[in-house]
Amino acid sequence: MSDINVKNMSMSELQKLQKDIGKALAIHETSEKKKARAIIEAKAKSFGFSLSDLTGKSAAQPKLEKKAKADKKPRKQPRIKYRNKENPEQTWTGMGRRPIWLVIATDAGAKQEDFLVQD
Known part of the structure; x- marks a missing residue:
């Protein structure tokens, strides 16, 4: 790993570095999640189950979609007393x-x- 001297960096350089670190962390997290999912799916398979059998979610849709805001009814303004x-x-x-x-x-x-x- 290379040493980075942040004390001598300008504000724009620091902001770019922060943005690059954020991207790298997101990529690394996605990769780690994929590895973990593969390990868990293999372990579930060894017991004769699929991951969706154990979690109740389909593998294609791991997260439940939230209702759109348009579906919600607007709240009534409370009456002034x-x-x-x-x-x-x-x-x-x-x-x-x-x-x-x-x-x-x-x-x-x-x-x-x-x-x-x-x-």
Whole structure:
């Protein structure tokens, strides 16, 4: 292995080196996975099984595909339950932590119900 003096390298040279190392690691990992898979398939075969018999996955499709985002239904916007009277843009659905404007108002003596949005 050759010695690389990274102290004397420029930023662009270091970035290129980092990119090259990333590619080399990915190639090496893929190669190691193939070797491991071959060893495991041979061991399973020696017991009379295929790898898909043991894992429940087909050899051609090792990973389950995720549903596309287009298949998901969009979430409904939660209904606003509380509105700040001093600044109507500040609202709260009643879920999660109470907003600061509501905490300040209730600490000052106002009731939370005073800020309810009328339907």
